[in-house]
Amino acid sequence: MAKKKAPAKTNAIRLVEQKKIPYSEHEYEWSEEHVGALDVAEQLNQNTSQIFKTLVTTGNKTGPVVAVIPGNQELDLKKLAKASGNKKMEMLHLKDLESVTGYIRGGCSPIGMKKNFPTYIDETAQAFETIIISAGRRGLQMELAPAGIQQLTKAKFVDLRL
Template sequence: MAKKSKVHKTNAMRIVEQKKLPYKQYEFPWSEEHLGTDSVSELLGVEEKRIFKTLVAVGNKTGPIVAVIPGNTELDLKKLAKVSGNKKVDMLHLRELEETTGYIRGGCSPIGMKKLFPTYIGLEAEQYPAIIVSAGQRGLQFELAPKDIAALTRAKIVDITL
């Protein structure tokens, strides 16, 4: 059964508003079975390639690393390792996500994590004036300019997808 999000200001939203950056908010009902970008794309009526997922990995030298990539692509761990200065990168275990970032699966925003981790946005983001990312809560997304996301997270826009 889909649950309607009870919207309150998330850390990500507060940060974006504090910087007075323009954004568009999307609210939608969610369920555990339908947290992927394909489901979100269908619910919002937006191409899946414009909805970017936030993934957290761990580098052998840097520790946690954030990757923001289009929902219709896969993260290339070798490319991420190279751009982040690591020899090896593995995905952060799901049970460590909330403790590390402050966010849960399906509601992990690149903006407003507990710490400012090295962040890399997929090169595909440059194709769009705005991309859609999690606003920090399940059932809540927002659309922002890639350059604004990069500025807020000190991200580099690089080739990190397969």
């Protein structure tokens, strides 16, 4: 009987392991209809405010900017613009996500993108010992300390919620 081959490690997981940052993996059944953070929270039986989503935006001055916010919240583009030194922000077009970040919708991690883009984590992350973010593949999340994400992405903690 053939052994089931373990999925290859993602860039995000490789970087976390390289820096020896403690983390744990959470796998779940992924489907096209259930790609949001709330679906992930339900599948993993986790607190929705502890599951964070990665959103990629474009600033008129800086280009791509990454926002990591609670999955049950909406991003305030004006707050992100102010924090990142832009006058105007808009969401990156979905068709450009993979070419810009190296990740696809439903599997976009703030860690291990093609380039180190300016990254902002909502300040509420600091209230948790650990938060859960995408590990860089659909159906795979990683749980780690917000400070670990900050260390790897050089992120700033700011208020990003609407």
